[in-house]
Amino acid sequence: MDPILEMLIALESLDAELEDFESEEYRNSINITQSASDEVFSQQIDKLKELREEVVRSLPIAIYKRYQRLREKYKRGVAPVVNGICANCFMEFPSALVSRPVKNKSLETCPNCGIYVYWTK
């Protein structure tokens, strides 16, 4: 897999997890014995942010900026292509691209919405 795509996928996961931590529903679910305090959660959020910074530092700046712009616009920077369809804008990819045996070896974007894509199949 393209190393930058791999980093973008990691970044997308970390951003989603940061959003989860903001939800009370999430905090209650992972705190079934009520033993984790707000302080514990804020420490975990800090660690998550550190991990995110690490990934950001290793990304080319132009790609990170583009990812951020995509997130502002679509609330995500990477989308899967499922059965040849972009999960962000639902555009069907040209069949020549879909039928390629090797995918995810280079960084690609959706020709319609511009999102970074990960081919699931």
Added chain:
Amino acid sequence: MFAQLLREDRVIIDLKAKDKEEVLQELLSVLNLKPEQEKIVLEQLKKREAIGSTGVGRGVAIPHTRSVVVDDVQLVVGVSKGGIDFQSLDGKPVHLFFLLIAPPQDLGARYLITLGEIANVARKVVSTKEYLNFETSKELMEYLMKIYREA
């Protein structure tokens, strides 16, 4: 959600794993992801554990993460009869695992709903540890389903 996601082939009644990484791997393996996808999800789960163990105490862990590489919410249940050191909040070994993975964006917040349902089931099963006594995945699945349905 919990009821829809719980499947017999995703319930492991006798985990072989001995440590944290092995158990994450064993739970993941039943999802039949491509090796490349499995590697990404495993890395992400390990990162999540590094920021704070998902061993929520009283013998239960709920390892979870979000990743673009899965196209829907996935649940795997596993029981370790011997228990696994999962660096839980209360320091106790973990016997019951609920692995939950979802795409970063899922319609209707199904991931968070399922996580809440898992927490409710977990709260109810910790006192008896009855989940350790089942011989087949089907029996354990039916037991968890019964607990889930009890108001």
